[in-house]
Structure formats: structure tokens, C-alpha cells
Amino acid sequence: MAEEKKVLIVDDEPDILDLLKYNLEKEGYLVQTALDGIKGVEIAKQFIPDLILLDIMMPKQDGVETCRQLRDLSELSHTFIIFLTARVEEYSEVAAFETGADDYIAKPIKPRALMSRINALFRRKNSKQSENEKIEVGDLVIDRESYVVYQSGNELNLPKKEFELLYFLAQHSGKVFSREDLLHNIWGTDVYVLARTVDVHVRKVREKIGEGYISTIKGVGYKLEIN
Structure with a gap:
């Protein structure tokens, strides 16, 4: 039974909202719903859910744009986002993970x-709570508690998966990880994610913190080090 975890479902199909709400409440979750992305963002700001189930194809505002807006909210830095979609094209999946989704169903x-x-x-989240909350690497301070990175005292807000990627590499500074290792440790074994998603996230982290931290080891993977 979940311990008062809060879930927001955003989908334009009332039948799906009712089905998911019923099953989640049966498991002990507190649930709110929205029929479009604009309303979903409004509710999320007040509700502060632990998890958002988000449809991609919706009127007014699609799920990808909604996810971008949600990931810009610092109060939702710990919130999981799972995309629910009838679209199976690879580019849709890549777009979902690029905007900070934790899973794609x-x-x-x-x-x-x-x-x-x-x-x-949620099990993965609980297993990480015993880890050190703050890591310092060079001029970076990576604070897991607030999900914020400070560089030379300036605050950088990274989307959830970008933050977790940087935090994981910083935990093991100097060690090389393959794309498969990073997928396993950041996204978990229960989520199917394309290997190229790792490359996209590494590129975005580099854009924010600079090129001098994450190195590409050709044919192997990535590592974090101070050059």
C-alpha cells in the first residue's frame, strides 16, 4: 500500500482517467486528474504530485510541451513523470525522454x-535516499536534496534525468560507464530506453555546465573528470 503518495493523471480521455484513478486509489494513492496539459500544469503547481501520468496527444497543449513546463518548476524536481501514449514512433519516445520523462508506456x-x-x-527512489545528498566536483556543487547544481555559486536548474546523470557520474568520478551501465543506473531495468537517450542527456548537461567535465571514451562510454 502506498503511503499517501500523490498522483496527477493528465489525459483527454475520461474513460482512461476513470480507469487509472480507480486502480490508483485502490492501491492507496491520492489522485487528481486533468483533461488537458494547460490544466494539468495548473493543478500540479498546487497539488505537488509525487508522480504525473501524462498523455502525449492532447488538445490545447500536447504532453511534450506540458512536460517541458513541468520540468521548469523547481517544486516538482522530485516528481516522476510517466508518458502514456498510443504513439509508437521512435521520435516520440526520444522526445519524451529528452523533455525529462522517467518512463514511457x-x-x-x-x-x-x-x-x-x-x-x-518509487522503490528506486527509496533506495537512493541513503546516498550522500551533496557532492562537490571542481567548481560544481551537486545537491540531491534540492535537485540543484551550483557552479561557482551560480544556480543551475537541470531537468530530473539530467541531474541524476550528472550526480551519478560525480559519485564515481574518473570511472568510465557504458551507455548500458548508465541506462541501468539512471533509468532502471524496468524501463525500456533507447541508448541514444544517454547521448542526448550528456549533450544537454554539457551545454549547461561546460565541456570540461564529462569526457567521451570512444567505443566505451562516458566518465566525469576535471580536465
Whole structure:
């Protein structure tokens, strides 16, 4: 049974909202719903959910743009986002993870399978709570508690998965990790993510902190070091 975890479902299909709300509440979650992305962002600011289930194809504002706006909110830095979509094209999946999604699940939704994925996300979160909350590397201070990176005293706000990638590499400074290692440690074994997603996230982190930290080891993977 979940311990008062809060879930926001954003989908333009009332039948899906009702189905997911019923199953989540049966598991003990507190649930709110929205029929479009604009309303979803409004509710999220007040509700501060632990998890958002987000459809991609919606009127007024699609799920990808909604996810971008949600990831810009510092109060939602710890919130998981799972995309629910009927689209199966690779570019849709890549776009979802580029904007900070934690998982991507194709419709039709199977409630039991979805609950399993949700529980896996929360288990992973709980297992990380015992880790050191703050790491200093060069002029970077990476603060897990606030999900904020400080560089020479200036605050940098990285989307959730970019932050977790940087934090993980900083924990193991100097060690090389393959794309598969990073997928396993950042996204977990319960989520299917394309290897190129790692490359995209590394590129975006470099754009924010500069080129002198994450090195590419050709044919192997990535490592964090101070050049």
C-alpha cells in the first residue's frame, strides 16, 4: 500500500482517467486528474504530485510541451513523470525522454503492469535516499536534496534525468560507464530506453555546465573528470 503518495493523471480521455484513478486509489494513492496539459500544469503547481501520468496527444497543449513546463518548476524536481501514449514512433519516445520523462508506456494501458512500473520507480527512489545528498566536483556543487547544481555559486536548474546523470557520474568520478551501465543506473531495468537517450542527456548537461567535465571514451562510454 502506498503511503499517501500523490498522483496527477493528465489525459483527454475520461474513460482512461476513470480507469487509472480507480486502480490508483485502490492501491492507496491520492489522485487528481486533468483533461488537458494547460490544466494539468495548473493543478500540479498546487497539488505537488509525487508522480504525473501524462498523455502525449492532447488538445490545447500536447504532453511534450506540458512536460517541458513541468520540468521548469523547481517544486516538482522530485516528481516522476510517466508518458502514456498510443504513439509508437521512435521520435516520440526520444522526445519524451529528452523533455525529462522517467518512463514511457504505450496504450492500451494494462493497470497491473502500470502499477508494477510505478512501484518500481518509487522503490528506486527509496533506495537512493541513503546516498550522500551533496557532492562537490571542481567548481560544481551537486545537491540531491534540492535537485540543484551550483557552479561557482551560480544556480543551475537541470531537468530530473539530467541531474541524476550528472550526480551519478560525480559519485564515481574518473570511472568510465557504458551507455548500458548508465541506462541501468539512471533509468532502471524496468524501463525500456533507447541508448541514444544517454547521448542526448550528456549533450544537454554539457551545454549547461561546460565541456570540461564529462569526457567521451570512444567505443566505451562516458566518465566525469576535471580536465
